[in-house]
């Protein structure tokens with residue numbers, strides 16, 4: 281049987297562009313064992329370039345590939361066909377796409393919508409789960425509806441903060457959530473725009489900072505938390521890994537602790553009782569299904585050190601994906617390595633694409 285051809289998309293128009301190049305390189309290298317890989321670098325301005333040689337993915341700079349602009353077309357008949365720009369010559373036909381992209385325009389449903397239009401198979405969640413998972417307010421509503429325990433929170437629109445000092449809002453937050461609290465833009469990732477406030481002054485600053493990043497802002501009660509994560513794999517009846525734990529080197533797991541300072545560590549598996557593990561895995565499955573995720577997700581929890589309560593924090597539908605990322609390491613722990621893991625994800629993408637093509641798109645009696 282000929283090898284499957286897979287286009288791996290990496291980079292992108294998001295604060296996580298650099299992180300995504302590392303994921304793209306790791307995924308492309310692992311997949312190249314079983315598939316033919318066509319790496320596509322998405323520049324910070326959104327333009328696609330490919331194929332990028334495997335060894336050049338992490339250092340991808342679009343100006344090095346002026347002749348390699350490529351695209352796909354948003355029509356069903358063009359499924360999987362990659363064209364070169366500007367002359368739209370066909371250059372490759374692939375079996376599936378693997379978005380190795382995090383954050384805006386990669387993980388948030390926009391890219392998934394584009395891939396849907398061209399009817400190509402792609403790894404990971406569809407439009408709905410991707411966008412719902414990216415918006416912390418919508419995500420929390422879905423999780424609440426599924427009966428999952430979460431930290432108390434309030435949400436606001438930027439325009440409520442525009443009209444003078446938000447005294448009413450500050451009062452409400454102090455009354456409902458107290459200090460410390462966490463202030464976050466609703467649609468970001470990698471801790472960008474997030475701050476912790478321990479008094480009113482910091483709360484005001486945190487609200488202004490979050491408002492720079494999004495028109496929707498969420499404020500959560502801050503808890504003294506252990507940070508526990510699990511990996512999920514599959515479409516219907518997904519597999520759930522054992523939990524791992526993040527030991528952040530900073531006061532909380534902020535952008536620096538994630539990507540700049542390498543003193544944060546992972547503990548795999550996390551030191552938990554079998555009851556805690558069972559609960560976390562059960563909540564993880566409920567969350568995955570509630571949001572209609574597919575392919576993969578990493579689901580993050582807090583365990584309140586003061587009350588021992590398990591709370592769901594968030595779902596990441598395209599988590600950081602290198603051999604040293606939590607997502608892959610949790611699977612490695614149970615003997616599933618990057619090569620097989622990435623191949624399984626491609627198989628799930630093909631399965632889901634075949635399933636979606638069973639749907640009628642025109643009305644017939």
Ligand SMILES: Nc1ncnc2c1ncn2[C@@H]1O[C@H](COP(=O)(O)OP(=O)(O)O)[C@@H](O)[C@H]1O
Pocket residue numbers: 431462464468469470471472474500501502503504505507528532533534580593594
């Ligand atoms: N309510 C909270 N209580 C305690 N710590 C929090 C809370 N919310 C966020 N944090 C800390 O901030 C980090 C980033 O927040 P998170 O909501 O996971 O955003 P992101 O999507 O950017 O990863 C968490 O990993 C944790 O360290």
Ligand SMILES: [Mg+2]
Pocket residue numbers: 580594
């Ligand atoms: Mg997080």
